[in-house]
Amino acid sequence: xxxxxxxxxxxxxxxxxSRVINNYPNIPEKTKQKVQAVIDKYGxxxxxxxxxxxxxxxxxxxxxxFDKFYNKNIDPNNPMYSIHDSPYLSELIxxxxxxxENNDFNILISVINSQSKKNKFDKLIKSDIISGAIIVxxxxxxxxxxxxxxxxxxxxxxxxxxxxxxxNIIHIYSENYEGAYTATQELIKAxxxxxxxxxxxxxxxxxxxxxxxxxxxxxxxxxxxxxxYIIEGDFSLKSGYNAAKELYEKNKNNMPTAIFIANDxxxxxxxxxxxxxxxxxxxxxxxxxFDNHSFAEILLGGLSTIxxxxxxxxxxxxxxxxxxxxLDDKSKIKQEKIKSNYINRKTIKxxx
Numbered sequence: 102x103x104x105x106x107x108x109x110x111x112x113x114x115x116x117x118x119s120r121v122i123n124n125y126p127n128i129p130e131k132t133k134q135k136v137q138a139v140i141d142k143y144g145x146x147x148x149x150x151x152x153x154x155x156x157x158x159x160x161x162x163x164x165x166x167f168d169k170f171y172n173k174n175i176d177p178n179n180p181m182y183s184i185h186d187s188p189y190l191s192e193l194i195x196x197x198x199x200x201x202e203n204n205d206f207n208i209l210i211s212v213i214n215s216q217s218k219k220n221k222f223d224k225l226i227k228s229d230i231i232s233g234a235i236i237v238x239x240x241x242x243x244x245x246x247x248x249x250x251x252x253x254x255x256x257x258x259x260x261x262x263x264x265x266x267x268x269n270i271i272h273i274y275s276e277n278y279e280g281a282y283t284a285t286q287e288l289i290k291a292x293x294x295x296x297x298x299x300x301x302x303x304x305x306x307x308x309x310x311x312x313x314x315x316x317x318x319x320x321x322x323x324x325x326x327x328x329x330y331i332i333e334g335d336f337s338l339k340s341g342y343n344a345a346k347e348l349y350e351k352n353k354n355n356m357p358t359a360i361f362i363a364n365d366x367x368x369x370x371x372x373x374x375x376x377x378x379x380x381x382x383x384x385x386x387x388x389x390x391f392d393n394h395s396f397a398e399i400l401l402g403g404l405s406t407i408x409x410x411x412x413x414x415x416x417x418x419x420x421x422x423x424x425x426x427x428l429d430d431k432s433k434i435k436q437e438k439i440k441s442n443y444i445n446r447k448t449i450k451x452x453x
């Protein structure tokens with residue numbers, strides 16, 4: 102994000118943004134507050150700070166993607182599969198790269214998909230090559246966490262929350278629980294009681310939070326949980342199809358009337374399977390997804406889903422990390438959730 106972006110969002114001139122950042126006198130308090138609110142929301146770091154930092158340290162951030170370790174449908178012979186198969190990762194990488202470049206930083210991207218890559222990761226975070234790290238993807242095991250802590254490298258985890266406090270680690274994550282609760286609640290509001298959930302990879306924080314919210318929402322609404330209605334996927338296209346098949350085979354005589362699917366990508370293939378079995382969506386089965394990727398708008402005339410603002414998530418992560426590196430003070434950085442929103446489209450109807 103650049104100063105002109107801040108100016109546009111705040112409805113002021115670029116020079117006004119500069120004057121606020123540099124604490125010029127005689128600026129109306131209302132204007133200051135308006136500009137500062139936008140700066141705080143997006144964690145904006147002025148380029149001048151980044152340039153100062155670049156003179157002291159390498160202006161390189163490592164973006165490490167661990168997703169492949171935990172996705173059972175990944176082809177081991179295709180190390181970049183997890184990026185190409187995942188709209189979430191593709192969008193996130195693009196936004197992270199842009200946000201870093203706007204702050205005069207470069208991004209070093211590494212997909213950690215083998216023990217040798219883990220070893221290289223260990224050497225890299227202990228070197229002077231990178232000034233900070235962003236961790237994305239599957240559950241971070243104790244070995245990886247131990248390496249990050251011992252290296253003392255300043256690190257941001259995106260959509261993965263770790264128990265405990267660590268001086269060199271901050272977290273930026275989506276409203277996974279809140280979004281999933283809303284998704285389930287919308288199905289209940291439409292009149293559904295026989296509601297299933299196709300989860301993401303339950304080794305991941307976001308998938309666990311969405312499952313927890315699903316269960317809590319059913320309990321809060323007095324709906325008995327049917328264990329046969331919970332099927333584990335792993336966020337991939339293939340798992341959406343397989344999970345839908347498993348759900349059908351387990352419940353042929355007692356099919357759910359609605360399904361909350363933990364991401365839009367799995368919803369694509371789940372819908373394909375149900376259409377093969379001659380189910381009409383949403384007349385026979387209502388479906389809601391999560392993420393609000395661009396293709397969700399055209400799927401079945403519009404997939405009802407939960408919007409996860411991936412751009413805001415990425416920008417906040419990059420800007421928070423740069424601020425953390427520069428200030429060397431974690432207390433100055435807000436660890437926060439990025440708000441999710443319900444997108445009402447065409448795939449939810451009352452049950453027959």
